[in-house]
Amino acid sequence: MIKRDKYIDKYYLKEFKEYLLANDRSEKTIKTYLDNVILFIEYFNDMEIEEFNPAVITPIDILDYRSYCQTILNLSVSSINIRIASLKSYFSWLKIEGIIDKDITVNIKKLKDARIKEPKSFDEKTYRALRRLYYREGNELHICIFELLSKCGLRASELVNLKLDDIKMNFNENGDIRQGTLEVIGKGNKYRSIPLHKDVRKAIMNWIKIRKKRKINSPYLLISERKDKFTTNGIYRIIKKYHEKLQLDSNYSIHTYRHYFCRTLIKNGADLSTVAALAGHNSAVVTSQIYTIPNEKEKQDVIEKFL
The missing domain is CATH 1.10.150.130 (Tyrosine recombinase, N-terminal domain)
Structure with a gap:
């Protein structure tokens, strides 16, 4: 006391x-x-x-x-x-106040927590429920945001700065999309190319059709209702609406989609070097440190299985 x-x-x-x-x-x-x-x-x-x-x-x-x-x-x-x-x-x-001549704490630093914490990610059940909600609502812009975040692993700043010219689509002779890539300038002005999953390609094309109907004239892919370039806060407000409908806690953020993207790839057998390249990490060591940390369920499963 x-x-x-x-x-x-x-x-x-x-x-x-x-x-x-x-x-x-x-x-x-x-x-x-x-x-x-x-x-x-x-x-x-x-x-x-x-x-x-x-x-x-x-x-x-x-x-x-x-x-x-x-x-x-x-x-x-x-x-x-x-x-x-x-x-x-x-x-x-x-x-x-002049009570002492010198502040003796001015050079005292905070301690750094050396523990690497498990990044917040969606479990598969939550991800499926969230995806279903986005598609049930039927807002093409929101679906495009969801697919780009969860299947490209973009950072918030990378998402809002995407330009139409960054999207490369290849079509077959029937005019159907065969494949596509996203060219991203990430942290430290580092370039990376991300192949587009079929769901992402479809979501982008559906949103571009809406853009054309609204006669939006902007180099940026994602444009608000007021025809302005999106801010990260604008993206956050959109995803927050969906998270609240599912009563997810506030710890789920834009970055959670990126964590889901990386963890899912690794969980399904993708090698660390490829995931590091897709995520824009400096090395596979960084990717390994962040995304190979087992979550609580995985640790519990190991205990139940091997003890």
Whole structure:
């Protein structure tokens, strides 16, 4: 139990609290910051070197405390970073007020979480339900967006910047589409070519027919109702509508479609080098680190099968 009342009139904590209030910090944030500063004060005083005084604290003291939180208290990276952020705010304010000569936390960095987290993806049941919903609604633009995201693995910025000239279609003698490719300029201006699945080809052609009827004159493939180039926020609003209808949680994003694309290819036997090339990753190592992490269901299946 943190004895906030014991410390609030010491170490300028009352004034620090007023500063946080004046900067429109929430009640929860103020409580967290004050408690974390008090925890550091108690840690320092327990060291029995000298009594806590903001002016005597050094960067080494902060780094030692961070190490203590990590190795002795075994706190998570996020919990440690919150404690350090609280101290950085406190010492920064002390410097602004002229109480200390130098902000000793200015060069203290956040800890990085070395764990690679499983990317959020659709399971097959959710993907099928989502696809069915898009097609049942029957909006050709939305279907085109859905197919490009889920079967090309595009980033949001790549999607909104697609131009008609980036789409290459080959037709047979009957005028039917035989194959197609998408030429994408991705991160770092890196070029990649993505072969188009038949569903993507069909969705693009259906949307282009609608464009022609509306007499849209723009080099960009995806154009809003107001005949403007789409923004990433505009794409997000569209997919959010479908996610809400299926009552999906807010963690599903535009990038979830890209994760689904990559995970599905790997799950079905595609080699990592090919998936890396399609996704625009620098190497297959990056692809492997991200998309070969088993999800919770896969881990559970292994336990049930092999134990």
